[in-house]
Amino acid sequence: MSEYVSDSRLERVLKVGHLGVTSECGPPRGSDPEEIKKKGMLIKDYVDAVNVTDNQTAMTRMSSLAACVHLKLLGIEPVLQMVTRDRNRVALQSDILGAASFDISNMLCLSGDHQSFGDCAQGQNVHDLDSMQLVQTVRYMRDEGKFLGGDDIKRPPRLFVGAAANPFADPFEIRVPRLAKKIACGAEFIQTQCIYNVDKFKEWMRRASDRGLTEKVFIMAGMTPMKSVGMAKYMKNKVPGMDVPDEIIQRLAGVEKKHQAQEGIQICVEHIQELKEVPGIAGFHIMAIEWEEKVPEIVEKSGLYPRPEV
Amino acid sequence: MIIAEKKPIEEIIREVEAYDRILVLGCNECVTVCEAGGKKEVEVLASVLRMNFMAQDREKTIDERTLERQCDHEYLEEIRDVIDQYDAVISLACGVGVQFAAEKYMTTPVLPGVNTVCLGANEDRGLWTERCQACGSCVLARTGGICPVSRCAKRVLNGPCGGSTNGKCEISKDTDCAWQLIIDRLKALGKMDDYEIVAPVKDWSTDRAGGPRTVTREDVKI
Numbered sequence: 001m002s003e004y005v006s007d008s009r010l011e012r013v014l015k016v017g018h019l020g021v022t023s024e025c026g027p028p029r030g031s032d033p034e035e036i037k038k039k040g041m042l043i044k045d046y047v048d049a050v051n052v053t054d055n056q057t058a059m060t061r062m063s064s065l066a067a068c069v070h071l072k073l074l075g076i077e078p079v080l081q082m083v084t085r086d087r088n089r090v091a092l093q094s095d096i097l098g099a100a101s102f103d104i105s106n107m108l109c110l111s112g113d114h115q116s117f118g119d120c121a122q123g124q125n126v127h128d129l130d131s132m133q134l135v136q137t138v139r140y141m142r143d144e145g146k147f148l149g150g151d152d153i154k155r156p157p158r159l160f161v162g163a164a165a166n167p168f169a170d171p172f173e174i175r176v177p178r179l180a181k182k183i184a185c186g187a188e189f190i191q192t193q194c195i196y197n198v199d200k201f202k203e204w205m206r207r208a209s210d211r212g213l214t215e216k217v218f219i220m221a222g223m224t225p226m227k228s229v230g231m232a233k234y235m236k237n238k239v240p241g242m243d244v245p246d247e248i249i250q251r252l253a254g255v256e257k258k259h260q261a262q263e264g265i266q267i268c269v270e271h272i273q274e275l276k277e278v279p280g281i282a283g284f285h286i287m288a289i290e291w292e293e294k295v296p297e298i299v300e301k302s303g304l305y306p307r308p309e310v
Numbered sequence: 311m312i313i314a315e316k317k318p319i320e321e322i323i324r325e326v327e328a329y330d331r332i333l334v335l336g337c338n339e340c341v342t343v344c345e346a347g348g349k350k351e352v353e354v355l356a357s358v359l360r361m362n363f364m365a366q367d368r369e370k371t372i373d374e375r376t377l378e379r380q381c382d383h384e385y386l387e388e389i390r391d392v393i394d395q396y397d398a399v400i401s402l403a404c405g406v407g408v409q410f411a412a413e414k415y416m417t418t419p420v421l422p423g424v425n426t427v428c429l430g431a432n433e434d435r436g437l438w439t440e441r442c443q444a445c446g447s448c449v450l451a452r453t454g455g456i457c458p459v460s461r462c463a464k465r466v467l468n469g470p471c472g473g474s475t476n477g478k479c480e481i482s483k484d485t486d487c488a489w490q491l492i493i494d495r496l497k498a499l500g501k502m503d504d505y506e507i508v509a510p511v512k513d514w515s516t517d518r519a520g521g522p523r524t525v526t527r528e529d530v531k532i
Contacts, residue, residue, distance in 0.1 A: 085464070089511070111464050111471050114481045125464065132468040133511045148511060166472035174470065174493055174505065181468060181506050193472060240473035240480035 005142065005188070008105035008160040009077045010049040012310040013283075014189065014218040019276065020283030021304050022079060022191065022220060023295050024051035027067035029059065036062070039292045040071045046299040048307055049077040049106055051191070051285070055086065058118025065095055069102050079162065080104050083112025088128040089137065089148055096138060100157030108162040108191060109134040132185040135163050139186035163187035165219075167204035168197060168243035176207040183217050190217050191285040194224040194235070197243040198271055205280050214280030221275050224287045225294060226264035229253045265294060265301075272302040311431070312340040312404040313438045314347060314424040319358055322400060325421045326359065329397035330369070334359070334423070335389070335411065336376030337403035344438050346424045347402030349376040355402065355423060371396075380407025386414050393418055428460070446516025446523060452509060454495035461488035467509035 004011055013020045023043050028035040040050060050071055054064040068078035080099050082092065099107065111131040115123050129137060137148055138161050145156040163182045167175050179190065195201045201221070208214055226232045229252040236244035248267065255263045268286075275281050284304065288295050299305045326332050334356045342348030356374045363370045373396070377385045380403035393399075398419040401408045405426040412420040428440035443460040449467065450457055459465050463481045470489030473480025477490040496502050516523070 111466055114463050114473070116463075116481050127465040128514065129511060130464070130466040130468050130509075131471075132508060136508075136511065164472060169470065169472045169474045170476055170487070171470075171474070171490055171493055174489075177502075177506050178470070181508060184506070184508055185468075240475050 006105040006158040006160040007103065008049070009310060010079070010106055010189070011160040013048045013308060016308070016310055018283075018308045018310070019281070019304060020049075020189075020218065020220055021047045021286065021299060021307065022049045022051055022283070023047045023286045023288065023292070024053060024079075024081075025067070025071070025292065026053045026056055026290070027062035027064060029061050031062065033062075033067075033070045036067045036070055037074055040074055040076045042292045043295045044074070044076050046296045046305060046307065047286070048283075049079050051079040051081055051108060051287075054081040054083045054110070054112065055118070056113065058085070058113045058115045058120065060119055065099055065104075068099065068104050072102055072104060077106070078104055079106040079108050080159075081108045081110060082134065083110045084127055084129045084131060084134050085112035085115060085125050088126050092129065092134060092137065093141065093147055096141060096157050096159070097153070100155070100159065103158075105158065105160055106162065107138055107159045108164065109138065109187075110164055131163060132182055135161055135182060135185040135187050143186075160188055161186060162189040162191060164193070165190045166193035166241050167195070167201050168193060169241035172200075172204075175204055176211060176213070179208055179213055179217075180211060183213060187217055189220060189282070191220045192222040193241060194222045194287060195271060195275070196232075196235075196248050197245050198274060200243060201275070202278055205278055209280045214282075218282035219280055220283040220285040221272075221281055222285045222287060223268050223272060223298070224289060225268035225291065225298060226252060226260075227291065228257070228260045228264070231264075265298060268298055269301045272298070272304070276302075311343055311429070312406070312426060313344050313428050313430040313440070314341050314404050314426045315344075316346050316351065316355075317423055317425055319355075319362075322355070322421075322423055323359070323362055326398055326400055329419070331371040331373075331395060331397045332359065333373050333375060333389070333392075333396040333399045335380070335399050335401045335403070336374075337380045337401075337407050338376055338378045339381075339403075341402060341404055341407075341424060343432065344430075347404075351402055352376050355400070381410050383414075386411055390415075443517075445512075445514070446520075447513060449509065449512075452504065452507065454492045454499060454501070454504075456488060456491045456495055458488050458492065461486070461491070467512060 025039040052064045052067045068080050071078045109131050115125050165179050232249045235242045252260050334352050336352035352374045356372050359372050379385045393415050400421050400423045402423040408422045429442040430438045430440045433439045445459050474487040479485040479487050
């Protein structure tokens, strides 16, 4: 993993051997770019790259690509998230070229939440490709310089290609084979679902490591600080594929309401510190959903600041 | 089998309101099995329509007929000598039957009396479930005989997606995760290694993306 395939700072950080740090920003539900710029500037110096979500939870938002460009113009390195729910292979390849034309250097390939969760529940979904096939598509475009249809691309995209993994979704036994499959498709970095069940995550990492997968891909552990016991309960009961152990809920419930947010951050920091020691962990993906102002504190307290020069 | 379900009676009444002489036309095949459009349903619908119009003091002719199949020239021909006696046909066949009747009898309105839902199986008394989306290029050999195209809400060919919880799909606790079923079956077959074979980008040109599909068999043509 020593040659650079893109101009991505994230790629360099990971390949040099530093623990990488990414965070995420959700584009606004309107056309005003100031909101995303403000979020970006809050975390700019504390992360290596910022994921920009693609109509997350199937709610219609400003396009991920446009929001990425806004961040890029501020000197913030974006990770373009792309879901296969809304666009067919023509549109996906077209947007990949569009991103490459702005020299966006990172992309995360996802299938996306089902549209029944969003504001267009009666809409058609596409799923022409699945997330693994999207990874294959980007790799093909980059490495072979060709479109899926076989034609040559003038100036192929240079993207560092990522995928997501959920160590907690069911069935558990398939979670490592599924990671292997994503790697076989060409994923170069992995950002995981939010981790609250640290023991189960470690078990997943151990199995991945036993299969040699951590040598083949950079695994960034997903972290989301809890704002309150209410949020923890919601995540446990309502968010598909989320594993929130009861002890997290009890710990948050055990402190006064006004201190729960700080306790959530403390838990997050403790988890990062614990996971830093786990072999195969290449970095952290801090998803502070609509709480970007707390990312600097988490990064600093976790000993991940300052970010390295690469 | 093609699975259909009855349209709401209010919708059917609205559709036929303008016509005085109506033929309720059933089909003896799939819709009979799924109890949406066979002889019994034709009788029930015709009775409901008669009662509805009688209550409004409106005189209408509502006749009943059930054909062996509405998706076949031979059987649809059976109504040729009577079709001119009607202002409209309300067809209790699937969408295929409705269309085939409509194109055969160009000047008679043929209206749908059922909603055609899917290709499915009769899983239990009163329970029909989707099994196939007729994508035209079957992947079942690779997926333990369980179809991710019709049974995964995201048609994920390399699943399961990250939303699978306790064997259920992220869209509903009542919906099985197709990939959980696939994995269970691969395990039972002792073929778990097959899971890691990557399903390539699918050719959807055999699906509806390629336009209306036709099957031609020269060997059975007359």
